[in-house]
Amino acid sequence: xxxxxxxxxxxxxxxxxxxxxxxxxxxxxxxxxxxxxxxxxxxxxxxxxxxxxxxxxxxxxxxxxxxxxxxxxxxxxxxxxxxxxxxxxxxxxxxxxxxxxxxxxxxxxxxxxxxxxxxxxxxxxxxxxxxxxxxxxxxxxxxxxxxxxxxxxxxxxxxxxxxxxxxxxxxxxxxxxxxxxxxxxxxxxxxxxxxxxxxxxxxxxxxxxxxxxxxxx
Ligand code: ADP
Numbered sequence: 001x002x003x004x005x006x007x008x009x010x011x012x013x014x015x016x017x018x019x020x021x022x023x024x025x026x027x028x029x030x031x032x033x034x035x036x037x038x039x040x041x042x043x044x045x046x047x048x049x050x051x052x053x054x055x056x057x058x059x060x061x062x063x064x065x066x067x068x069x070x071x072x073x074x075x076x077x078x079x080x081x082x083x084x085x086x087x088x089x090x091x092x093x094x095x096x097x098x099x100x101x102x103x104x105x106x107x108x109x110x111x112x113x114x115x116x117x118x119x120x121x122x123x124x125x126x127x128x129x130x131x132x133x134x135x136x137x138x139x140x141x142x143x144x145x146x147x148x149x150x151x152x153x154x155x156x157x158x159x160x161x162x163x164x165x166x167x168x169x170x171x172x173x174x175x176x177x178x179x180x181x182x183x184x185x186x187x188x189x190x191x192x193x194x195x196x197x198x199x200x201x202x203x204x205x206x207x208x209x210x211x212x213x214x215x216x217x
Contacts, residue, residue: 007031009064009072009095011055011086013040016101016122017075021048034064056085058092066093074100074116080107084114091115137215139201147207150178155196158217165192173214175206 007030010021021033025048035041036054044050053060072095076083080103087100091114100116102108108119125143132141132151140152159167164177177190181201188194196202204211 006070007068009034009066009069009090010075011035011072011090012075012077012101013037013044013050014075014077016077017073018044020073020075032064032069054082055089056082058089061089061093066090066095069095071095071097072099074098077101077103080104080110083107084110087111087116088114137212144205147209148205149208149211150203150205151211152201152203153211153215155198155200155202156215156217159196159202159214160198161195163193163195164190167196169214173206174210175204175214177202178205179203 008021008024010017010024010031010033013021013033013035017033017035021031021044024031031049033041033044033048033050034053034055035044035050036052038052041050041052051064053064055061055064072090074083074087074090076086083100083102084107087098090098096117098116099118099120100111101120101122102111103123108121111119128143129141132138138151138153142150144150159169164170169175169177177194177196179187179189179202180194180196181187181203182197183199190203204214206214
């Protein structure tokens with residue numbers, strides 16, 4: 001078994017679930033993909049270990065031998081009812097680490113209430129990310145936890161020519177400069193004497209509000 005004893009059950013072989021399952025498989029993790037749709041299962045069976053089953057049915061859950069799995073990904077977006085029932089069945093069967101895809105705020109709330117450990121709002125998250133990139137302020141953007149983000153921006157005009165300490169980036173904005181990438185130079189980790197130049201890319205960590213304030217200056 002790869003990587004300690006983690007083995008992952010992926011339920012739902014739509015675009016999301018199949019991307020999760022193939023990524024895990026490429027990374028050498030033990031993965032079993034389940035879908036109730038026989039046609040999908042046969043399409044994926046030459047690429048991934050797959051089983052056809054409807055996991056809203058407790059008997060089907062038992063037949064799969066659930067005790068082998070430490071983690072499950074519930075990638076069912078076409079039926080909120082099925083997503084919730086499957087999540088409940090897997091929790092009842094003893095899988096405590098469950099990543100469930102939600103398609104709405106209400107869906108996310110129910111999944112959270114019944115005990116899913118991670119809720120993935122794939123469309124909302126992707127939409128937010130694209131919004132930030134399209135705004136042109138960010139070269140890259142990752143949401144870490146709640147309001148916390150890591151972003152890549154060009155050095156704002158008001159910071160050009162100052163070191164991180166001189167600009168008091170953390171003291172004034174609460175933002176951490178993780179690293180600075182100058183054109184034609186290797187990436188350097190943020191240290192107090194590092195000077196930020198025009199056209200440098202800054203990798204920053206902070207809340208979105210703090211970063212917006214830093215950009216405005
Ligand atoms: P995406 O939006 O990521 O393309 P969908 O959410 O439309 O994917 O796909 C969900 C998948 O989950 C479908 O392939 C569907 O057959 C499968 N599915 C739905 N309910 C169950 C269930 N009870 N047990 C197993 N698989 C299910």
